[in-house]
Amino acid sequence: MFWAILLISGVLSYLLLIKLPKRQALLSRLTSIAGPPSLPLLGNALDFNVPKKDVIPVLKSFIDGYGTRVKMFLGLQPYILIANAADTEKILASQIHIEKSTDYDRLHDWLGLGLLTSRGQQWFHRRKQLTPAFHFKILDDFLRVFNEQCSVFKSVLERKTNENQAFDIFPVITHCALDIICETAMGRRVFAQQKSDSEYVKAIYRLSELVQYRQLKPWLHPDFIWRLSPAGRENEECLKTVHGFTDLVIRERKQERMEMKEGGETSKVKEDDSIFMSSKKKLAFLDLLIDAQQTDATLTDQNIREETDTFMFEGHDTTSAATSWTTFLLSLHPEYQAKVHQELDDIFGSDRDREVTMADLAKMKYLECCIKEGLRLFPSVPFIGRKILKDQVLDDGVILPQGVTVLCIIYFLHRDPTVFPNPEKFDPDRFKMDEEGGAKGRHPFAYVPFSAGPRNCIGQKFAMMEEKVLISTIFRNFKVHAAQKREDVDVLCELITRPQDGLHVTLEKR
Numbered sequence: 001m002f003w004a005i006l007l008i009s010g011v012l013s014y015l016l017l018i019k020l021p022k023r024q025a026l027l028s029r030l031t032s033i034a035g036p037p038s039l040p041l042l043g044n045a046l047d048f049n050v051p052k053k054d055v056i057p058v059l060k061s062f063i064d065g066y067g068t069r070v071k072m073f074l075g076l077q078p079y080i081l082i083a084n085a086a087d088t089e090k091i092l093a094s095q096i097h098i099e100k101s102t103d104y105d106r107l108h109d110w111l112g113l114g115l116l117t118s119r120g121q122q123w124f125h126r127r128k129q130l131t132p133a134f135h136f137k138i139l140d141d142f143l144r145v146f147n148e149q150c151s152v153f154k155s156v157l158e159r160k161t162n163e164n165q166a167f168d169i170f171p172v173i174t175h176c177a178l179d180i181i182c183e184t185a186m187g188r189r190v191f192a193q194q195k196s197d198s199e200y201v202k203a204i205y206r207l208s209e210l211v212q213y214r215q216l217k218p219w220l221h222p223d224f225i226w227r228l229s230p231a232g233r234e235n236e237e238c239l240k241t242v243h244g245f246t247d248l249v250i251r252e253r254k255q256e257r258m259e260m261k262e263g264g265e266t267s268k269v270k271e272d273d274s275i276f277m278s279s280k281k282k283l284a285f286l287d288l289l290i291d292a293q294q295t296d297a298t299l300t301d302q303n304i305r306e307e308t309d310t311f312m313f314e315g316h317d318t319t320s321a322a323t324s325w326t327t328f329l330l331s332l333h334p335e336y337q338a339k340v341h342q343e344l345d346d347i348f349g350s351d352r353d354r355e356v357t358m359a360d361l362a363k364m365k366y367l368e369c370c371i372k373e374g375l376r377l378f379p380s381v382p383f384i385g386r387k388i389l390k391d392q393v394l395d396d397g398v399i400l401p402q403g404v405t406v407l408c409i410i411y412f413l414h415r416d417p418t419v420f421p422n423p424e425k426f427d428p429d430r431f432k433m434d435e436e437g438g439a440k441g442r443h444p445f446a447y448v449p450f451s452a453g454p455r456n457c458i459g460q461k462f463a464m465m466e467e468k469v470l471i472s473t474i475f476r477n478f479k480v481h482a483a484q485k486r487e488d489v490d491v492l493c494e495l496i497t498r499p500q501d502g503l504h505v506t507l508e509k510r
């Protein structure tokens, strides 16, 4: 009893003497930014207590009512939502506000302090260490993996065509992206396209869902409550599976490399090459980290696991969402789809099987416009959260005070009608460089699907290549017809921008 009273009075004193006065001081500096009315302790949490599909309309009502810079509260924490290019530049281009907001803490159990979630010197040092993994030469090597997995992907799609009925293309694309990232990040094949019931694949899927589930329920945010809840316990099980698999791969890969060194590089190509990529090949992500460990004593096995898990997470959900949305948008627009078909026929002729080369990718100019327009309308990452670490003056003199959290809402930034007239319209020509109404002269921070500035997406070239190989595989071989209207798709802005109930299409062989 004594200890309970001591604990409660400790918490109350902390709130009354430290937290609340600090918050009051912060609020007094935010009066020049307007926002919707909020409740004393809950803030605007009740505004978001709506079905998941209604979160976007709530945010839209804030922006319509108060402009592209809005103040709101989640619990006691003030947030400034921004959805205009000038403010976005101030935050993303800054060398100071490079720390992610506390909303990313929900990812720590899974990703630890990997590149996405780390801060300060650790982030800076690791970013430098990992940047060479995305060198052009290494991406060129990965093209072989993209091509191999896309040949499996093509046969999966052929089976779907034969079944002759509408299907959700989202999971089909996701399994291919998962196969690609497993092989490129870890050098492992998990055969997600052939057997999506693998424990590892299922656990990865479930973890994303559980992180999102917890994010929307503030009462599950304290770790000790989360761990006691049924969802928290399930999360623990999934983490065991995912971390166990990554640890195993790292151990085996280290062992294999040691054997290679001892036996000479050429003599030891692992027998089971259907599981491991050829040992003669450099595995950029994992190998780079294992190599770095030789000279960097601070890089532990756990750090290597965190970075590998980060690539697994950031590197497949994002690309599969982007690929799925663009494919669906093209299925709704036969006129643009015909242009894509024409471009691919100009590159490949009637050859449906030749592997895609780097030179082919460079020629897919119109497809690139379609992908960019898909990412404008459905940016895979809908929000970016940053802590303001030092007072930030905006162009009109308004100050974002130190301690406030900023959410860059990419989803609405990309719908600014002053930059993108008729913003809901899918129009790939917006990204033609040299045309009236095209990309030329646009504010550089009006379109940031890969973020921008020092913490931009390290994998964006990899992502663009992968999307082109996947989408060209689809449209070289098939005509895609939408089986639902765009207005019937409920869009969820969660960790990733995804459809609530999939994206349904039918395929017709070309």
Ligand code: HEM
Pocket: 115, 116, 117, 127, 310, 311, 314, 315, 316, 318, 319, 322, 379, 380, 381, 383, 384, 385, 448, 449, 450, 451, 454, 455, 456, 457, 458, 459, 460, 462, 463
């Ligand atoms: C269409 C595909 C992709 C999109 C739209 C995308 C978008 C983004 C965005 C917006 C961020 C900033 C996130 C934030 O600040 O919260 C980011 C960061 C990151 N992305 Fe991507 N991404 C994609 C694909 C990839 C791929 C394929 C990889 C790896 C293979 C990757 C690895 C990362 C990493 C490690 C970070 C953290 C970078 C840092 O903080 O230094 N992404 N991505």
